[in-house]
Amino acid sequence: MGNAKLYKGSLNTIILKLLDEQGKMYGYEITQKVKALTKGELKITEGALYPALHKLEAEGLLDVELAKVDNRLRKYYKLTEAGEKETVNRLAELEEFIRSMQNLVNPNWSIN
Amino acid sequence: MGNAKLYKGSLNTIILKLLDEQGKMYGYEITQKVKALTKGELKITEGALYPALHKLEAEGLLDVELAKVDNRLRKYYKLTEAGEKETVNRLAELEEFIRSMQNLVNPNWSIN
């Protein structure tokens, strides 16, 4: 709690970015990766993650590949070609947004 | 368009921050200020701004002062004492969020 409600709107872009650099990932793995990368500050809930993955897939940005590991199901997601193109756009947009926020909130921070 | 939907959740903090540094501002002025500070990248819509101001006021974080300039109404908002304290907290939280996002999206960026 506390950090809750703070990353609204950027979850999709985070997913795309991670898939772009990791190649393929499954849902649970994404939640753990984000937790690790942000030292526990950002926690992606399953209720937000799975619908987001399904939507990105429906939009044709992700492909799914089923796998069974230790008798447990995994759904590996990876970017489609369209997904890779979209990732570039959305990442640029998110970076611009972060710079703007940074500049608004603390103009003293370096902007590089 | 484009930048739309990106600053979700942080509008309240932006308002508090601006009021903290400007002393007092009225709604329309806030929209123009944000537009200017972000070179047009962040546009606060009235449908988001006015309800947010009313809510912050209802929470006891803002005080209102009416003014009539050129026969047009203005509602100047300023931080209450509670508002000043809350601003410190919310700003810190938002800064942490920005750092996390920055680190997720582009770990090469400087973290200062």
Added chain:
DNA sequence: AATATATACATAATTTTCTTATGCATAAGA
């Protein structure tokens, strides 16, 4: 003089996006 744009507020309907609460199932650790 007429018209459009800027200034200034406000709210209702809708949509998006999240949290919270469930639910199912297997594996591993205490």
Added chain:
DNA sequence: TCTTATGCATAAGAAAATTATGTATATATT
């Protein structure tokens, strides 16, 4: 045996925005 971790999913509800209106005055443009 019981709890925690792994792994998926969806439904109900809340939060926070967008979009679409509405009112009104002032200024700039044609």
